[in-house]
Amino acid sequence: MAKRYVIFLLIAVFALIALGITMLASTSFYTKDGGGDEYVTVWKQGIWVVIALSCCVAAALIDFQTWFKWRWWIYGVSIFGLVLCLEWYLAKWLGYPPLIGRYVGGAARWLGVGKSEMRVQPSEFAKIGLVIVLAGWFAQHENLERTLKHGLLLPGLILGGIVALIGVEVDLGNACVAAAVGGGIMFVAGTKLRYLAIIFASSMAALTVGIILAPNRFERVIALFNLEKYKDGCGLQQWISWLAYGSGGLDGRGLGEGRMKLSYLPEAHTDFIFPMVGEEIGLHGTLGTVAAFVILLFSGMCIAAYAPNRFGKLLGFGLTSLLTLEALLNMGVTTALLPNKGLPLPFVSYGGSSLVAAMLAVGILINLHRQGVHLTWDQLPVIRRKRRWTPQL
Numbered sequence: 001m002a003k004r005y006v007i008f009l010l011i012a013v014f015a016l017i018a019l020g021i022t023m024l025a026s027t028s029f030y031t032k033d034g035g036g037d038e039y040v041t042v043w044k045q046g047i048w049v050v051i052a053l054s055c056c057v058a059a060a061l062i063d064f065q066t067w068f069k070w071r072w073w074i075y076g077v078s079i080f081g082l083v084l085c086l087e088w089y090l091a092k093w094l095g096y097p098p099l100i101g102r103y104v105g106g107a108a109r110w111l112g113v114g115k116s117e118m119r120v121q122p123s124e125f126a127k128i129g130l131v132i133v134l135a136g137w138f139a140q141h142e143n144l145e146r147t148l149k150h151g152l153l154l155p156g157l158i159l160g161g162i163v164a165l166i167g168v169e170v171d172l173g174n175a176c177v178a179a180a181v182g183g184g185i186m187f188v189a190g191t192k193l194r195y196l197a198i199i200f201a202s203s204m205a206a207l208t209v210g211i212i213l214a215p216n217r218f219e220r221v222i223a224l225f226n227l228e229k230y231k232d233g234c235g236l237q238q239w240i241s242w243l244a245y246g247s248g249g250l251d252g253r254g255l256g257e258g259r260m261k262l263s264y265l266p267e268a269h270t271d272f273i274f275p276m277v278g279e280e281i282g283l284h285g286t287l288g289t290v291a292a293f294v295i296l297l298f299s300g301m302c303i304a305a306y307a308p309n310r311f312g313k314l315l316g317f318g319l320t321s322l323l324t325l326e327a328l329l330n331m332g333v334t335t336a337l338l339p340n341k342g343l344p345l346p347f348v349s350y351g352g353s354s355l356v357a358a359m360l361a362v363g364i365l366i367n368l369h370r371q372g373v374h375l376t377w378d379q380l381p382v383i384r385r386k387r388r389w390t391p392q393l
Contacts, residue, residue: 005306006369009299012292013362016347017049017355019277019289024350027261027269027276041269041350048352052359059363064371067364068311071136075158078129081122082165085109105342109169121353123166123174128357130162130178131185131318138189139311145190152195155186159199163206172210172217173341177325179203185318220339227336237272238336240265244275245286245335252282269350271342274334289348290331297324303365306372316368319361 025042067074088101088108102110102119112119137155144150159182167175183199211217223235231239244260247253258279265272277285297320304316323346330345332338344354 005299005302006366008295009303009362009365009369012295012299013347013359015292016289016296019285019292020273020345020348020350021045021049022255023273023276023280023348024269026256026258026280027273044352045350045355048355051352052356055356056359056363056366059360060366060370062367064312064315064364064367067132067315068136068139071133074129075133078122078126079161079165081111082126082162082169084111085122085169086165107169107171107342109166109171109174119353121351123169123171123178124353124357125360126162126166127174127178127181127322128319128361130159130182131315131322133158134182134185134189135311135314135318138185138314139309142310145186146192148195151186151191152198155182155191156199156202159183159186160202163203167206167210170210170217171342172207173329173343175210176203176207176341177322177329177343180325181318181322184321185314188317189314217339224336224339234340237265237340238334241272241275241334242336244279248279248282248285250283252278252280252285255280271330271344271349272334273349274331274345277348293324293327296320300324300365303369303372307368308371308373312368312371316365319364323358323361 021042024045085101085108088098088103091098091101100111100113101108102112104110104119109121109123110119111122134155137150137158138145141150159179163175163179163182166178179199183196183203186199187196211221219230219234223230223233223238227235227239227242229235240260244258244265247259253259258276260279261269261276265275269276274286274289277289281288300316300320300323304313304320307313307316326343326346329338329341330343330349333341333343344351346354346358
């Protein structure tokens with residue numbers, strides 16, 4: 001059974017990618033890029049799928065121990081990419097056109113060159129870099145994770161560096177994901193609970209300050225308590241999402257028959273593609289999507305459990321947690337259980353950076369599975385039953 005976990009993982013991933021292409025074909029016809037004439041975004045996403053699959057195959061062939069050797073270089077490149085995004089703020093302050101930083105959707109989290117529409121989001125790859133570095137840290141300092149220095153201060157600085165830079169971009173959603181995944185790795189590695197409480201309290205304090213300093217984010221939080229009141233403002237996307245779920249009902253309106261994508265729901269092909277699944281495929285489609293991520297979670301955690309060493313186990317746990325937590329937060333946002341964070345639905349939403357990063361994580365999980373320690377039934381420990389005592393005659 002252990003050898004089949006990767007099969008379930010791949011089935012779930014490719015089912016989600018197929019769903020994303022299908023829904024993108026349905027929704028992108030009415031986007032600005034599509035122009036009502038051609039499925040431009042579908043072709044663009046198709047190119048990203050090819051690139052993502054190539055990265056997945058490459059990661060599956062690279063020995064996962066290589067990431068341990070390169071971990072500090074990966075962390076440095078992640079920091080550098082996040083710093084480059086802040087060039088937009090520097091350009092605004094000095095009064096010159098941004099050279100590489102791009103400000104889109106209320107956050108300076110993109111890199112681009114010239115007037116090209118091709119953009120890269122470094123935070124998507126920085127989260128994977130964070131997982132690699134933290135997994136490597138606790139693998140290298142095994143049995144020291146309960147000390148103040150190696151269990152809180154130094155890994156806290158590693159985590160804080162990535163989270164702080166993402167937060168400065170005003171990308172609070174990805175900052176929360178990075179903090180949660182990093183805290184999860186620390187918990188699994190054996191960090192003391194009181195140290196984790198300090199990390200949690202610091203993260204919540206930083207999040208509160210970020211929300212207060214960004215009025216738009218604060219309004220999104222307030223809108224959750226009375227969505228109908230803010231349906232013409234910051235609560236528009238989530239209000240329309242409710243209508244989309246209700247319109248789809250149990251069986252859905254049918255592929256291509258959704259109405260909320262007709263310029264009513266902004267970003268229907270990216271962050272809010274899940275409500276389009278609910279409207280056109282119905283409850284069956286949304287439950288099927290949730291089931292695919294549950295299978296991904298179960299398969300990924302089983303692969304991590306069979307990894308050959310501590311680094312592999314923590315790496316597999318972190319990558320699986322990252323993918324499923326992003327999905328959980330996206331679903332929470334689109335159902336108005338969480339404030340709007342601008343997080344894509346992994347493998348489904350339109351976007352190259354998210355898809356490539358997700359498939360890179362899947363490729364690493366595949367390599368972990370290839371090198372995993374899979375015990376057969378004959379190798380499993382045998383629990384001997386106690387023989388019943390029989391009186392001697």
